[in-house]
Amino acid sequence: MDKVIVLLRKAPYGSVYSAEAFRTIMGIAVFEMDICVMFVDDGVFALLKGQNPEKLDMKPLGDGFPMLEEFGVKRFVVHEESLTERGLTPDDLVVDAEIVKSSNLAEIFDDYKRVLPF
Amino acid sequence: MLFTVNHSSMTSKSFDSLLKILPAGSPILFFEDGVYNALAGSSSEVHVKEALKTNPIFALDADIEARGLKGIIEGIKKIGYDGFVELVEKHDMVPWI
Numbered sequence: 001m002d003k004v005i006v007l008l009r010k011a012p013y014g015s016v017y018s019a020e021a022f023r024t025i026m027g028i029a030v031f032e033m034d035i036c037v038m039f040v041d042d043g044v045f046a047l048l049k050g051q052n053p054e055k056l057d058m059k060p061l062g063d064g065f066p067m068l069e070e071f072g073v074k075r076f077v078v079h080e081e082s083l084t085e086r087g088l089t090p091d092d093l094v095v096d097a098e099i100v101k102s103s104n105l106a107e108i109f110d111d112y113k114r115v116l117p118f
Numbered sequence: 119m120l121f122t123v124n125h126s127s128m129t130s131k132s133f134d135s136l137l138k139i140l141p142a143g144s145p146i147l148f149f150e151d152g153v154y155n156a157l158a159g160s161s162s163e164v165h166v167k168e169a170l171k172t173n174p175i176f177a178l179d180a181d182i183e184a185r186g187l188k189g190i191i192e193g194i195k196k197i198g199y200d201g202f203v204e205l206v207e208k209h210d211m212v213p214w215i
Contacts (some may be wrong), residue, residue, distance in 0.1 A: 013151070013185060014124070014126075015151075021201075042126050042129050045185060048187070052184060053183075054183075085160065086154075087157060087159020
């Protein structure tokens, strides 16, 4: 099975990056690939609970990630340092993610080889 | 002068650079991704608290709500679009992009 990391490093709503990452995951999930969705830097904000962009006339992004499991996307990896320097904990997130230190992220990159960066 | 910040200080140096030149008393407004700077417990909280001693800081409610931010640093005033307009009417706006 082909393996790929979809890497999110930008905050949602301020730019299209995280929404486009989500669309890409939906798109490639149908090919039954082994997908690891990885959240680093401001990308971790995409997983924050309680997003409500109604006043911005946008669709909430966070709610979509738990649904990805139905499409066979099961692996969510969050960079621990990115989370803690933002004052966040795993309880603040919409999915049950693996919380991973920098050194272990390197191993995941090594394992997957292919990265789609957003 | 009203200084507006629309980027997170985690990925952009713009808020840090604003703090270096900021005249005392000038209001700051966080909007768009700038509202992440208002998040309590983040590593930039200490800088925001320092700025609050000399400058009023506002954050746009709609952007806070959109991003699901719960803990806002004490002393930052949440405002709506009407409050944004009032600030712009009162001050010359300098977008610190």
